[in-house]
Amino acid sequence: MLKGSDQRIADHPIDPLFIDRWSSRAMSGEALSEPELMTLFEAARWAPSCANFQPWRFLYARRDTDFWPAFLDLLNPGNRAWAERAGALVLVISRTNFDGDGRACTTHSYDAGAAWQNIALQAWISGVVVHGIAGFDAERARRVLRVPVAYAIEAMIVLGKRGDPAQLSESLQKREQPNDRRPLAQTVCEGPFSL
Numbered sequence: 001m002l003k004g005s006d007q008r009i010a011d012h013p014i015d016p017l018f019i020d021r022w023s024s025r026a027m028s029g030e031a032l033s034e035p036e037l038m039t040l041f042e043a044a045r046w047a048p049s050c051a052n053f054q055p056w057r058f059l060y061a062r063r064d065t066d067f068w069p070a071f072l073d074l075l076n077p078g079n080r081a082w083a084e085r086a087g088a089l090v091l092v093i094s095r096t097n098f099d100g101d102g103r104a105c106t107t108h109s110y111d112a113g114a115a116w117q118n119i120a121l122q123a124w125i126s127g128v129v130v131h132g133i134a135g136f137d138a139e140r141a142r143r144v145l146r147v148p149v150a151y152a153i154e155a156m157i158v159l160g161k162r163g164d165p166a167q168l169s170e171s172l173q174k175r176e177q178p179n180d181r182r183p184l185a186q187t188v189c190e191g192p193f194s195l
Contacts, residue, residue: 011184028163030087031062039122040123043119053098053111056115057095062088071089081172087128087160090156093154094108094111094151119157128159128161132155132157134156
C-alpha cells in the first residue's frame with residue numbers, strides 16, 4: 001500500500017484508508033497489466049446500486065495498446081500533460097434507463113459514483129495511483145468510443161504506477177500532496193436544509 005497523508009486528521013473515528021487515499025498525478029509511464037486492471041474493475045463490480053441494476057460500464061485503454069492514442073486524445077491539454085505518463089485510461093459511463101421496461105434509473109450517476117469509489121479505494125490498497133477527471137471532451141468520447149445514447153458519460157479515470165513528482169510541471173509539483181476537506185458541519189445537517 002502507498003503511504004498517505006500524515007497531515008490529514010479526521011474529526012471522527014474512521015478507517016485510515018479514507019484519509020490516507022489521495023489523487024496523485026505523478027505516474028511512471030509504465031503500463032498496467034490486464035490482471036491489475038481487472039482487480040480494480042472487480043472491486044467496482046461489488047458496489048451497491050438501485051435494484052442491483054449496476055448501471056456503470058467502463059471502457060478502457062492500456063498504455064502502448066492500439067486504443068491508447070484515441071483515449072489520450074480525448075483529454076484536455078492540462079490533463080493530458082500529466083496523464084501521458086499513465087498506465088491506463090478509463091471512461092466511466094452509466095445506463096440511464098432500466099433494462100426491459102425503459103423506466104428512468106434516477107440513481108445511475110450516484111451508483112456509478114459508488115463503483116468509481118470502489119476503484120479508487122482498491123487502487124490505493126493495491127499501490128496504484130488513481131485520479132478521476134472531468135477535463136476531457138465527453139461528446140467526442142461518445143462519438144469516438146461509440147457510446148450509445150442510452151448511456152451517460154460520467155468521468156474518466158487516470159491510473160498508473162507511482163512516478164517521480166519531479167517529472168510534473170512546477171505548478172503541478174506544488175499540488176502533488178493530499179488536500180484537506182471542509183468541516184463536516186458545513187456538509188451535513190439534521191432535519192431541513194440549514195447549511
